[in-house]
Amino acid sequence: xxxxxxxxxxxxxxxxxxxxQHFKSIQRTFEKQLQAATDAVVALARDSTASSSPAHxxxxxxxAIERLxxxxxxxxxxxxxxxxxxxxxxxRIEFVKRAEACTQPLVQPCASSLCSADPSLPLTHHQRLLxxxxxxxxxxxxxxxxxLLTSAVGIEHFVETPLFHTSAxxxxxxxxxxxxxxxxxxxxxxxxxxKLGSTFxxxxxxxxxxALVGAGESMDALLVAREHLAPHASRPSLLQAVQAAxxxxxxxxxxxxxxxxxxxxxxxxxxxAFSAEMFRxxxxxxxxxLCTFLQAGLAALRVNACSEQQSRQLSCPTCNAPLSIxxxxxxxxxxxxxxxxxxxxxxxxxxxxxxxxxxNGHVYGVKALEEMNERGGHVTCTxxxxxxxxxxxxxxxxx
Numbered sequence: 375x376x377x378x379x380x381x382x383x384x385x386x387x388x389x390x391x392x393x394x395q396h397f398k399s400i401q402r403t404f405e406k407q408l409q410a411a412t413d414a415v416v417a418l419a420r421d422s423t424a425s426s427s428p429a430h431x432x433x434x435x436x437x438a439i440e441r442l443x444x445x446x447x448x449x450x451x452x453x454x455x456x457x458x459x460x461x462x463x464x465x466r467i468e469f470v471k472r473a474e475a476c477t478q479p480l481v482q483p484c485a486s487s488l489c490s491a492d493p494s495l496p497l498t499h500h501q502r503l504l505x506x507x508x509x510x511x512x513x514x515x516x517x518x519x520x521x522l523l524t525s526a527v528g529i530e531h532f533v534e535t536p537l538f539h540t541s542a543x544x545x546x547x548x549x550x551x552x553x554x555x556x557x558x559x560x561x562x563x564x565x566x567x568x569k570l571g572s573t574f575x576x577x578x579x580x581x582x583x584x585a586l587v588g589a590g591e592s593m594d595a596l597l598v599a600r601e602h603l604a605p606h607a608s609r610p611s612l613l614q615a616v617q618a619a620x621x622x623x624x625x626x627x628x629x630x631x632x633x634x635x636x637x638x639x640x641x642x643x644x645x646x647a648f649s650a651e652m653f654r655x656x657x658x659x660x661x662x663x664l665c666t667f668l669q670a671g672l673a674a675l676r677v678n679a680c681s682e683q684q685s686r687q688l689s690c691p692t693c694n695a696p697l698s699i700x701x702x703x704x705x706x707x708x709x710x711x712x713x714x715x716x717x718x719x720x721x722x723x724x725x726x727x728x729x730x731x732x733x734n735g736h737v738y739g740v741k742a743l744e745e746m747n748e749r750g751g752h753v754t755c756t757x758x759x760x761x762x763x764x765x766x767x768x769x770x771x772x773x
Contacts, residue, residue: 385466385505385532387657393459395566400452407445414438465531469501505532506664512538513662534658541652548645551638553582556648566655574651576606576615581644583619588627588636595623665700672697673704680706690715714772718742718756729770734758737770 418434504527511520517539524530540559547555560567560575567574579602586595603619606612622632634640653660676692680701692701714723716739723729727739736757743753747764754761 384657384659386463386470388534389459389463389466391657393456393463395563396452396456396459399562400456404445404449404452407441407448411438411441411445414441462531469532473499473502501527501529501532504529506662506667508533508535510662510664515542517542534656537652537656541649544648545645548641548648551581551585551641553578553585556644557582563655567651570654572651572654573606573612574647576603576612577644577647579603580615580619581640584622584635584640587622592623668697669700669704672701674707676701676704676706677712678706690720716742718746729772730767731770732760732762732767734760738767740769743767 414434415438418431418438504523508520508524508529511517511523512533512535517535520533520538521535524533524535544555544559547553556578557575560578564575579598583595583598583603586592586598599616599619603616607616618632618635622635625632627633627636650660652658659666672692675690680690680692680698691697714729714737715721716723716727716729717736718738719727719742721727721739721741723737723739727741729737730740730743731737732753732755734755734757736755738753738756743764746753752761753764753767
C-alpha cells in the first residue's frame with residue numbers, strides 16, 4: 375500500500391468510525407426512550423381498566439404524548455447530524471476516487487500556490503498538501519489560522535476541525551486542573567474506550583483524587599477512590615497506582631513520598647495522554663503527517679557532515695533553520711557517491727567552478743574566490759578569517 379493510499383484510508387476510516395459509533399449510540403438511546411414510552415402507554419392502558427379517574431388518565435396520556443414528541447424531535451436532530459456526516463463522507467469518497475484516477479506524479483508547488491491551485495499541480499495533490507498543512511496547524515493549536523486556510527481553499531470536508539476544537543476545550547481544562555470536561559468525554563465514549571482497553575478515565579480519576587487530597591477534601595477524595603479507583607485494583611498494571619493513592623492520605627502533601635504526585639507536571643502528562651487517546655479513538659496518526667513527510671525527505675538529503683558546524687552549507691536544507699531542527703532527529707542517508715560544495719556560494723565544485731585549496735587546507739570554488747579577489751584584491755578564508763593572495767591557492771584535483 376502506497377503512502378497516498380494510507381493517507382486516503384485514514385481520511386475515510388476516521389469519519390466512518392465516528393459515523394458508526396454515533397449511529398450505535400443514538401440507537402441505544404432511542405431504544406431506551408422508546409421502551410420507556412411504550413411501558414408508560416401500557417401502564418396507562420392497564421390503569422384505564424381499573425377505577426382510575428378520567429382526569430388522571432388524561433394527565434398520564436399527555437405525559438406519554440409529550441415524551442413521544444421529544445423522541446421525535448431528538449430523532450430528527452440526530453438524523454440531521456447523520457446526514458451531514460454522510461454528506462461529508464461522500465465528499466471524501468469522491469476525493470479518493472479522483473486521487474486514484476490522477477496519474478500525474480506529485481510535484482513540489484511554490485509557496486505562493488498554497489491558496490491558489492498551481493497549474494502544474496493536480497487538484498487532488500494540491501488539496502492533499504493543504505490538508506496536511508491544516509492538520510499540522512490544528513495539532514499545534516493554531517485554530518484560527520487553520521479555519522482561515524480551510525475556508526480560503528474550500529477543503530472543509532477533508533479536515534477534522536470540529537474534532538480538534540472539541541479536544542482543545544478539554545486540553546485547556548486539563549491545563550487548568552479541571553477534570554470535568556475530560557470525564558464527560560470519557561462518559562460519551564465509554565464503550566469505545568473500554569473496547570480499546572484504555573486506562574485514560576482511571577488516570578483522570580487519579581488526578582481528581584490527588585487534587586481533592588491536595589485541597590484538604592479527604593472525604594470527597596475517599597468517595598472518588600471508593601467509586602472509581604478501587605474497581606481497578608484487580609488489574610495488576612493499576613494496583614500500584616491505587617496503593618500509592620491510598621498512601622497519599624497518610625502523608626502530608628509536601629512529604630518526599632507524595633509531593634511529586636501533586637506537581638503541576640502531572641496535569642501536563644494527562645494532556646499528553648488525552649491527545650494520544652483521542653487520536654487512537656478516531657483512528658488518526660499520533661504525530662503530524664506533514665512532519666513525517668518532511669523528515670522522510672530530509673533523511674534522504676542528510677549526510678554525516680550535516681551535523682558538523684564547519685561543514686554546513688548554505689543551500690542544504692538539513693543544515694539551516696528551520697528544517698535543521700527536524701533533521702536532527704532523522705538518520706543520515708547512505709550515499710555511495712558525493713560531490714564537493716563550495717562553502718561560500720553553496721554551488722557544486724565541478725567543471726568551470728573547479729575546487730581550489732587554500733594553504734590552510736580549506737577548499738573553495740574558483741568562482742567564489744575570483745569574485746572575492748575582484749572586490750578586495752585578496753581572498754578571505756571564511757572558516758579562519760585569514761586573508762590570502764589568490765596566487766597562493768592552487769587548483770585541487772580529486773581522484
